Amino acid sequence: MKAVAQRVSRAxxxxxxxxxxxxxxxxxxxxxxxxxxxxxxxxxxxxxxxWHLRMLADEQSCHAAGAPLLVVSQFTLYGDVRKGRRPSWTAAAGRDLSEPLYEEFVRCLRTLGAAVETGAFGEAMEVSLVNSGPFTLIVDTSDLP
Structure with missing residues (x-):
């Protein structure tokens, strides 16, 4: 799994x-x-x-600050642009796998105590945000111990 986490003042x-x-x-x-x-x-x-990344003001985590999260599905994070001009999506999971794992990610956050809002899986969405900092991190489970 891969996530782009952005600190926001609203989204x-x-x-x-x-x-x-x-x-x-x-x-x-x-x-x-x-x-x-x-x-x-x-x-x-x-x-x-x-949940525990210290990305908020005063180096607080969402856990420490009781801050909310908005989680939006984004299969294009696994786009491969190494060849040609058209991205390849072969590394991205299909809906039959990705939707349940997206829901599991949200469930895990809520189990940890997070207030989580979500987008609409598989829909054409418009995301609005005010990036604070800006402070953005890419977190990939393949890089975690």
Whole structure:
């Protein structure tokens, strides 16, 4: 799994002009991609890591600050652009795997105590955010112990 975590002062996601997820205070917007070889263990490991990353003001984590997260599915994080001009999506998990693992990631965060809002899986979404800092990290489970 791969996540792009951005510190935000607010963020929202809309589908067809209707807001489906929103955080209105300092927190994290997490764009989440699922690799075709991922499983529930990666979801738990990534949720734990992001919940405790000290990305907020005064080097606090979402856990320490009680800050919310907005999680949005983003299969394009596994786009391969090494050859040609058209990205390849062969590393990205198909919907049958990625949707349950996306939901497992969100469930793991909530089990840890996080307030989590989400986008709408598989829909064309518009994401709005005010990036604070800016402070953005890419977290890949293949890089974690």
């Amino acid at each position: 929202s996601v809309s589908v067809d002009g209707r807001i489906v997820g929103r955080i209105d205070g300092p927190g994290l917007l997490v764009l989440l991609g699922v690799h075709r070889d991922d499983g529930p263990g990666e979801a738990a490991k990534l949720a734990e890591k992001i």
